[in-house]
Amino acid sequence: MARNKEFDEQVVLKKAMELFWKQGYEKTSMQDLVNHMGIHRRSIYDTFGDKYSLFLASLKFYEVFVAEELTKIISNSSTVKIAIRNIFEYVVNLAEFEIYPAGCFAVNTAVELSLLDKDIQHLTTKMFNDTEELLNKLLKEGQNKGEIKNDLNTLVTAQFLHNNLIGLRVLVKTNYTKKELESIIDLILKVLE
Template sequence: MGRSKEFEESIVLQKAMELFWQQGYEKTSLNDLVEHMGIHRRSLYDTFGDKHTLFLKAIDCFGEFIKARLKFEISRAETAKQAIQCIFDFMIEASGDRALGCLFVNSATEMAPRDKEVEEKAKEAFMQLEHLLADLIRKGQQAGEFRCDYDAEILAESLQNTLLGIRVLARTSASKEKLQRIADFSLAILNE
């Protein structure tokens, strides 16, 4: 008869996500994971598979975390303009204390050129945010908040590009003030 799990899977998965987010895939060893997750190596394999499978699950966990946070941030906005500002503010604030950047961006830059599964997960996450931005821009255009001389998808691509840059800069010593200036300048294209 097998032993029952002595850990909550979602909690240890979150711990793995945090470690991958902090160190990246290559720098995170199985020993690091076992120690940080507080489980035995056999439990890691039995529950999550190998390191790569665990990493993919950690990326999915991060995606759910980001979706929930963005949904919460956007729910506080009364207008499309405020919702987009909330997205930028969240990305800048989330970059603050730990300078971890974004796990999707970090993983894409570290692994996407040689790992199709990671590339697909990052690409999907980027497209979801781009679609969200396009929907908000269309809503703002219909409400007269934003310019209508550009297609919402083109504006969303530009804003997504800025958000990606902000998330990369978040890994450096760039100040929040600098990130906010970049965001403000980019958001101004919606109103010109």
């Protein structure tokens, strides 16, 4: 007879995500995962498979987490321009409050593994494309509402904004001050004027 799990899969998967986010794939051992997740090694294997499968599940968990956070940011913003600014500021604030590891799990993963692993490359590229598409939709909505000039190429601008968002996610891992990062955001967003 199978035993009931004594843990919440989503809770321990979130813990795995946080550890992989902080340390990366290569520097995270199974023992690190056992210690951080607070479950037995056998439970990890039985529930998620091997370390690689757990890493992929963690990355997919992160994808959903980011989509939910962006949806909240957008729905709590009064205009499209404010929504885009709030997305950039969220990256800075998240690092400042140290709620999660600094930077972006998807960016870290792309840098560490995408050239070595096609599945990882596909997943991180999809995540980046989804963010660009979200920004593109926001820009089009801004044009429809008269907030953003109609001659702005929304696709190219979305790619530009996303590229800068990735750069900001890297800079928050360094010694840049919040004031310096906010000045960078101000300059990036001049493209929307």
